[in-house]
Amino acid sequence: xxxxxxxxxxxxxxxxxxxxxxxxxxxxxxxxxxxxxxxxxxxxxxxxxxxxxxxxxxxxxxxxxxxxxxxxxxxxxxxxxxxxxxxxxxxxxxxxxxxxxxxxxxxxxxxxxxxxxxxxxxxxxxxxxxxxxxxxxxxxxxxxxxxxxxxxxxxxxxxxxxxxxxxxxxxxxxxxxxxxxxxxxxxxxxxxxxxxxxxxxxxxxxxxxxxxxxxxxxxxxxxxxxxxxxxxxxxxxxxxxxxxxxxxxxxxxxxxxxxxxxxxxxxxxxxxxxxxxxxxxxxxxxxxxxxxxxxxxxxxxxxxxxxxxxxxxxxxxxxxxxxxxxxxxxxxxxxxxxxxxxxxxxxxxxxxxxxxxxxxxxxxxxxxxxxxxxxxxxxxxxxxxxxxxxxxxxxxxxxxxxxxxxxxxxxxxxxxxxxxxxxxxxxxxxxxxxxxxxxxxxxxxxx
Amino acid sequence: xxxxxxxxxxxxxxxxxxxxxxxxxxxxxxxxxxxxxxxxxxxxxxxxxxxxxxxxxxxxxxxxxxxxxxxxxxxxxxxxxxxxxxxxxxxxxxxxxxxxxxxxxxxxxxxxxxxxxxxxxxxxxxxxxxxxxxxxxxxxxxxxxxxxxxxxxxxxxxxxxxxxxxxxxxxxxxxxxxxxxxxxxxxxxxxxxxxxxxxxxxxxxxxxxxxxxxxxxxxxxxxxxxxxxxxxxxxxxxxxxxxxxxxxxxxxxxxxxxxxxxxxxxxxxxxxxxxxxxxxxxxxxxxxxxxxxxxxxxxxxxxxxxxxxxxxxxxxxxxxxxxxxxxxxxxxxxxxxxxxxxxxxxxxxxxxxxxxxxxxxxxxxxxxxxxxxxxxxxxxxxxxxxxxxxxxxxxxxxxxxxxxxxxxxxxxxxxxxxxxxxxxxxxxxxxxxxxxxxxxxxxxxxx
Numbered sequence: 049x050x051x052x053x054x055x056x057x058x059x060x061x062x063x064x065x066x067x068x069x070x071x072x073x074x075x076x077x078x079x080x081x082x083x084x085x086x087x088x089x090x091x092x093x094x095x096x097x098x099x100x101x102x103x104x105x106x107x108x109x110x111x112x113x114x115x116x117x118x119x120x121x122x123x124x125x126x127x128x129x130x131x132x133x134x135x136x137x138x139x140x141x142x143x144x145x146x147x148x149x150x151x152x153x154x155x156x157x158x159x160x161x162x163x164x165x166x167x168x169x170x171x172x173x174x175x176x177x178x179x180x181x182x183x184x185x186x187x188x189x190x191x192x193x194x195x196x197x198x199x200x201x202x203x204x205x206x207x208x209x210x211x212x213x214x215x216x217x218x219x220x221x222x223x224x225x226x227x228x229x230x231x232x233x234x235x236x237x238x239x240x241x242x243x244x245x246x247x248x249x250x251x252x253x254x255x256x257x258x259x260x261x262x263x264x265x266x267x268x269x270x271x272x273x274x275x276x277x278x279x280x281x282x283x284x285x286x287x288x289x290x291x292x293x294x295x296x297x298x299x300x301x302x303x304x305x306x307x308x309x310x311x312x313x314x315x316x317x318x319x320x321x322x323x324x325x326x327x328x329x330x331x332x333x334x335x336x337x338x339x340x341x342x343x344x345x346x347x348x349x350x351x352x353x354x355x356x357x358x359x360x361x362x363x364x365x366x367x368x369x370x371x372x373x374x375x376x377x378x379x380x381x382x383x384x385x386x387x388x389x390x391x392x393x394x395x396x397x398x399x400x401x402x403x404x405x406x407x408x409x410x411x412x413x414x415x416x417x418x419x420x421x422x423x424x425x426x427x428x429x430x431x432x433x434x435x436x437x438x439x440x441x442x443x444x445x446x447x448x449x450x451x452x453x454x455x456x457x458x459x460x461x462x463x464x465x466x467x468x469x470x471x472x473x474x475x476x477x478x479x480x481x482x483x484x485x486x487x488x489x490x491x492x493x494x495x
Numbered sequence: 496x497x498x499x500x501x502x503x504x505x506x507x508x509x510x511x512x513x514x515x516x517x518x519x520x521x522x523x524x525x526x527x528x529x530x531x532x533x534x535x536x537x538x539x540x541x542x543x544x545x546x547x548x549x550x551x552x553x554x555x556x557x558x559x560x561x562x563x564x565x566x567x568x569x570x571x572x573x574x575x576x577x578x579x580x581x582x583x584x585x586x587x588x589x590x591x592x593x594x595x596x597x598x599x600x601x602x603x604x605x606x607x608x609x610x611x612x613x614x615x616x617x618x619x620x621x622x623x624x625x626x627x628x629x630x631x632x633x634x635x636x637x638x639x640x641x642x643x644x645x646x647x648x649x650x651x652x653x654x655x656x657x658x659x660x661x662x663x664x665x666x667x668x669x670x671x672x673x674x675x676x677x678x679x680x681x682x683x684x685x686x687x688x689x690x691x692x693x694x695x696x697x698x699x700x701x702x703x704x705x706x707x708x709x710x711x712x713x714x715x716x717x718x719x720x721x722x723x724x725x726x727x728x729x730x731x732x733x734x735x736x737x738x739x740x741x742x743x744x745x746x747x748x749x750x751x752x753x754x755x756x757x758x759x760x761x762x763x764x765x766x767x768x769x770x771x772x773x774x775x776x777x778x779x780x781x782x783x784x785x786x787x788x789x790x791x792x793x794x795x796x797x798x799x800x801x802x803x804x805x806x807x808x809x810x811x812x813x814x815x816x817x818x819x820x821x822x823x824x825x826x827x828x829x830x831x832x833x834x835x836x837x838x839x840x841x842x843x844x845x846x847x848x849x850x851x852x853x854x855x856x857x858x859x860x861x862x863x864x865x866x867x868x869x870x871x872x873x874x875x876x877x878x879x880x881x882x883x884x885x886x887x888x889x890x891x892x893x894x895x896x897x898x899x900x901x902x903x904x905x906x907x908x909x910x911x912x913x914x915x916x917x918x919x920x921x922x923x924x925x926x927x928x929x930x931x932x933x934x935x936x937x938x939x940x941x942x
Contacts, residue, residue, distance in 0.1 A: 069680035072554065097547035101679035104551035107519065232548035233516035 064098045071105040079118040086122035090221045103234040111239040117288030123247035126221035132253035138344030139166045142258045148266040148417035149304035153181045154317035155333045159366035161208035163356045165344035168204045169211045187311040187436035191379030219247040242281035256292045256343035266413020267300035294339045297492040302411040305329035309425040309439015311391040323362040394437040399455035407483035415476035422465035447485045511545045518552040526565040533569035537668045550681040558686040564735030570694035573668035579700035585791030586613045589705045595713040595864035596751035600628045601764035602780045606813035608655035610803045612791035615651045616658045634758040634883035638826030666694040689728035703739045703790035711748035713860020741786045744939040749858040752776035756872040756886010758838040770809040841884040846902040854930035862923035869912035894932045
């Protein structure tokens, strides 16, 4: 009987409209009310229209810290929670709120694992300009992200890392809420975003989390204030669950690194793992990795952590671990030595050139992301298929000087969307008389 | 094709979540957006969860006057709008926001019609402590409220009044919204209440409306401020539609008149129509009737209107018209001369007595209403059947002096709920050392 199982999970009985009314009036909900509401969401006993009204009330009224922690905990426990405690040593994950050209998980996870902190990374697929981490990995021939929990656990135990997709059994309440938020204009809510992220991350069996909270043109959070609100909310949820969270606020105004698109970003990640690659991609890998090592308790300072990560990139241990990871997840390990030969390649490479001479003052990340999306690198809708080969290769970065007709970037494309992508991409560049030299991507670290 | 008909009704295309987002952010919606949203509600193309999120956003963000008028107009035009223009003379209706013992429509409609202003009254059934106007009328043996539009029109033309229930074709958007508001904690919203009322009232083909806006313990609106907000909203919608509305704010702290319950209230109404009956029931009839005559342009002042209404009650013309109305709607007209003999009667009459001596300082209307509901006079849920015979007969009014053991009221009941009703009823009375004498029910008139 459904009722029996409800009673087991939620000792108190609620009338959903009474809980909605309370939140509507800005009154704090009790832990019991929140647990019972989320139980109703999970088992389907609360209809969509009541959930939708509740989401709007939360959007407009917010949560206090206790409500936020209880809501996230209830979402977490709506599904399976992995227990990796039998694997010795610290387990730390990183989550990024998402950006354009953000391939950092790929070099980061092996670098951190090579330094002795395990990285059990479970990613959602979601929507985005250029695919998510799972899409990027899947551009490596053979690479599988649907390993199942047992193999995930074994791989983490053996290699110290594994990267898989969410199973149906992780935070099922989040799937219901997420689908509804998308169509009820309740996506951009700090407590709803924070609890959605944490309900999935805490299910991984981690000890601590580093949140890369992106801010700027190409990010979900457009202002420092929004980013720090989200960071605070995530830290609150983590603290209540006994899982410390370090928030790193990073600049997402211009695209990260020199490539946007799935296979292109794998190639750039391999470059970073060789101790090469664009300076900002390396910086993000080193600094986020340093915070993960600090969270894991294997170093005493950020500076020591940064040295260790840099050494793992420059010394080959991170690349080596990536090779073993690819193999362990059924991918073709030759990709590590010959990315150009193994990764899918698009048929054409079309330059987009500077219409005037000057300094590159800004490259609007979101426009570059949309250009990649138009070529087929990302998904507009869940059903869309991603083209792993296409994307954008940046030829200049902010602060560079360009002459008329010089390439700003290249469209790496097949048949789809070239003209629209060119227009979008051209619109992303602001060329002027002067430009500030690019600063650090790291804006703030909240430990 | 559904799409073709949508295009006909709503020239602009909307993405519902974008309109929700706009309201969520407190921005005013355009007339086109509102029309398209309501068209989607009516035809079922906008799912319940999006409507629910919108209702919560409206609840928390409100409407400006232009939005309010457009929303009510769109709801009105979601269904049939009667045109009674071929019936000569003014047509004015009254609407009450609902109270305990509020039977005033029954004496009021014939009194106003007897003075030369037609009253085409279409009522909803709704929920309530003691049934609505339709339930009261149906306690008269044979009385039918489901006459259909043609017979309604003929009866108004012939007698100057007719009282029927809403058809399925009046404001269908309101039915969808109302059902959702009930379960999403979005009932108590001034713009949503006002547009719900007006979408149905403006469909009657009236020239003007008098709104009896009740305030106090037994009313939906608990404070003068809420009542005047609702009054303002209703006037705004009426003005935009070219239908003037007079708002009469009336006191609903203690039950109206001396009876609560369907047949009991019919008997009291007949007493008022004979020029007798409780002073407050007569006062409300006279004053609301006066405003209706003023709206209809057949008198020049409220005072003149009051005189005319009083004369129709005292001279027998209102009673005579009520008799003809009962006959025209298939009821037994002998009820007018022998209410006790014709109306259904409950088996028992049980006194509730004063536990101490003193002055009756207050009689909490809502508690009296709930006592009547418990006996079966009203509905908790739409499916509930009303017992027409049961209810409460008041033996004292505010300001009276009582001795220990003297009856305060009588439960008029069959088998159901006697003990609970007695407790409820007893709890309604506050007996103290002093009591202010009862004042006028009329608190404010907003013309």
